[in-house]
Amino acid sequence: MIAPVPMKKNARTQFRVRVLRQDGPGKESYWELFDIDYEREMNVISVLQKIAAKAANSDGKKVAPVAWDCGCLEEVCGSCTMVINGRVRQSCSALVDQLLNDNPDEIVLEPMTKFPVIRDLMVDRQRLFRALQRVKAWVPVDSYYNMGPGERQPRDDQEQNYPLSQCMSCGCCLEACPQYNKIELTKEAGETDEQFEERKLAAYDTSFVGAHAISQVMLHNRNPTGKSLAGERLDALMGPGGVSTCGNAQNCVSVCPKEIPLTTSIARAGRATTVAAIKKWFEK
């Protein structure tokens, strides 16, 4: 086979891409159309690379290249998340042939809606990484000196942990979540950078933490050393924006590109926080 999906697309020489653009934070967004010369085996990344090289819209007008974020181009780094034909996903694994099969007229690219837009398709995902700090998603080892091997771990444990550990912080689960709402703050007059940063983090820390972070709690609470912080992690999930915020829409698990069992983690976290709360009540 020379081309993956022969029939229709052999005749195709060009296709249209519609991009929701925004020149910067607080600016109006607008649609721009691009005509792209068809080549086989294109993905959305190569479309954006072509736009950058050509830097002209479908009217032939010179425009600045569309800004976007990408890295590995093989769906392990989590950089290139965007909304493509209405669905949040990684743009590297979004193949043009398949997209045009679904919608022959055009490919529509939009930035994620749950994060502040920096420019065009680039968004600020600081809140996502902040959530990993909030739930202490690390193993609190004593030191990085040579202290011999870690504990032996049953194969079953590894097989349960590994899928959770593949979370690449792409943000798909957050974009799809009805409980995860955009927080976009702007610096106020007279506010220093540090004060603004502090206010922003405080806002992040009381809003929904998200499925990815809940899943990381369950991962680290299973680690032989990591579980020493289990109580603190569960505390973080019991506060405002914790696991009880989840409305059980189950969108997260259906959009996760790594097929991480997020709803299983959420259910387990729900039970664990309930048990922890009851324990605390008795210890009062």
Add this chain to the structure above:
Amino acid sequence: MAQHRVVVVGGGLAGLAVTMKLAELGVSVDLLSLTPVKRSHSVCAQGGINSCNDQTRQLGDDEWKHLDDTVYGGDFLNHQPPVKEMAYWAPKVIELMDRLGVPFNRTGEGFIDRRRFGGTLYKRTAFAGATTGQQLLYALDEQVRRREVEGLVKKYEFWDFLKPIQDETGRCRGVVAQDMVSMEIRAFAADAVVVATGGNGLLFGKSTMSVFCTGSAASRCFQSGAKLGNAEFIQVHPTAIPGADKLRLMSESARGEGGRVWVPKKPHDSRAPREIPNDERYYFLEDRYPKYGNLVPRDIATREIFDICVNEGLSVESDRMSVYLDLTHIPKAELDRKLGGILEIYEKFQGVDPRFEPMKIFPAVHYSMGGLWADYVKAADGGLLPGAPKNQMTSIEGLYAIGECDYHYHGANRLGANSLLSCIFSGLFIGPSIVNYASNQNGGHAEVPSSVIDQSVTCEKQRHQSLLAGTGGDENPYLIHQELGDVMTRAATVVRRNDQLQEAIDHVSELHDRAMKVSLSDGGNWTNQNVLFAKAVQDMFPFAKSLLKGALLRDECRGAHYKPAFEKPSLTSEDPVERRRQAEQWCDEFEANNRRFLKSSIATWNAESNQPDITYEDVDTSLIPPRPRLYGLVGAEVIEEVWKERAAAKASGKELAASNS
């Protein structure tokens, strides 16, 4: 003691390892990265990380053998003391990563499971599914996040390193960097700077590397006076999936499980592959290497696939080079069980099911063995002296290089699953070296003269502004990059010929001039990816030129550097006496060649000529004497016999000299 402050550029395995180690030692770290560090290119490593272990030890393995395999695989171009140190640290590195929570695959009893990789007889490789690099990186990322919360680490993500700041003595006092969002350019003063910025696959246009692996950070150090070592050595992986945007790796295990490589005998046969009858297919690896078939070593497979497409014109497609890697003769259930993960990658990115259609693959640039020259201090035991300030220091005082961007550890060819090890090891190992260096300095980060800082910042602001204002030219940086990639891929990947290299040098020099006359399509000052890319492209050229010149001057075959004009011939005679004589001659020539070329090429940037100057440096082979790699050569057994006799004679000569003295 004043608080030390170190700038680390790059947040892959090496950068994160040194950051967390420095934080543990009480040093403040500013960690600069082009991307959130969790997204660094280390995530792409699939296979694993090597160390000898309890199991292999009982089969006769030890750290020394790991050292031996590494330098033999590297064709003896690796300095041996750093490799020795790395091999001896390897078991400790894996134990630490285990403690940090890496979900290594386990045996039934709960021990870390191991697999075998190329270039060794032992199962040394620990792995976490098919994403070992990602899992190791995440463990380090988590530790750095922990240190960030504690306050010793401050991350600057989406910052582009522009150049090291040097005082009048040439010592590195910090860096100039640019915020890729706001485009602010500012200085970061430091007691010492570590660059851990990875490989340079983008010199070749498309490679298996991530989009940020431009080599521009290393090039900026190079243009500031740091030297490059072995720039001409890059590893090309035989099987990658061609794509419009990147070349994705197709693991060697596809061939290990019975995959067959072929092309139609009729050039660019337009029939679907399954309609081509068996006698019209050319299984060229099986035909040319009946003994090893499709499982010849990486470098040979790479060369043959290249040869069949470039020289024989038998590429499957007329407009692009590729050959078939065919698994369709294997039952689907078996494929799913053994190769499920990697077949899904092909299916996901090609939209074709490789269980029913042969895959189309071609070699791709995969790893940079060469990079920034770095120093080391040898210890009495033949390894490195822990804590010595010179360990991993570049030729710029106070500027360190670790990970793929340095030139240590892998010589002329890297062994699989050694790269993750070299990154983590070098990062952990140099923490104390940097602290000792910083403690011995008179002026620290707080005492950098403002004139020194201002000058560096002004210089970078001018470069930025002049690019935005327009150079007067109308060159498109994206097209220049494409052209560079084409030239480099043709001349300097698998097979190298001096006429082609010379032509490429001329072409690349002309492209370099054109790259300085780019016209930007975005003149704005907010998240301007256009200007950042233009700068990266311009800075690819000094590295590209060094790579080409180093390759041109190296008239031999060594590891990944293959020049057919200088290949040593097989033995031809059937007569035992004559064959023996030929073997003696072969060994004489081998020794003569080593005297000339068993040296690191060292490139220094000459701003006046806009070209690199190349010199040579002896390689420390004091631990394991170099010996010929005889794979697939006719007469190998006779050559080996002669070689062993010579080595034994030399060893007894040495003993004699020692007992006489």
